[in-house]
Amino acid sequence: MTQLTTHFSLEELTRSSIATRLGIDNTPPPNIVARLRTLAQGLEEVRELLQLHNAPVLIDSGYRCEELNKAVGGSKMSAHMQGYAADFICPAFGSPLAIVEALVASKLEFDQLIEEGTWVHISFDPRTRRQVLTAHFGVNGTTYTKGV
16 A cells, blocks of 8 residues: 555545446556645645544545546546545544535635535645635536535
8 A cells, every 4th residue: 555644545545436347447647646645635634623523534536537537427627637636524523514614714725625515525736726615416417606
């Protein structure tokens, strides 16, 4: 196992049950691995902020190659494909909304933070816009509003 940081491995940030099921090779190229280190460092900060409840951060989706991103219906400009984004939960801390509210109240530097109903999306793209959105899922697709 390749550890990127103390608590996050390369395998954890590239694992995908959908890629496995569809036979998609989700192995990142070296330039993406470097970005995944940036992501893992940001996730370490998230973990530290949520540690009040000794709460592990559970990654649902990290890096996605173009083929996998298309298979899951991801945005064509997804930060997942660049190695900067992860979707996660932290049940011991609380709901995705509670997590987003805690991260917004912190001084954490991130590019994008999205409350997506049953998970949280966070991006550590170097732009660090600190953009906060809420996803709304409907029959016509997903829409986003600013804030939580």
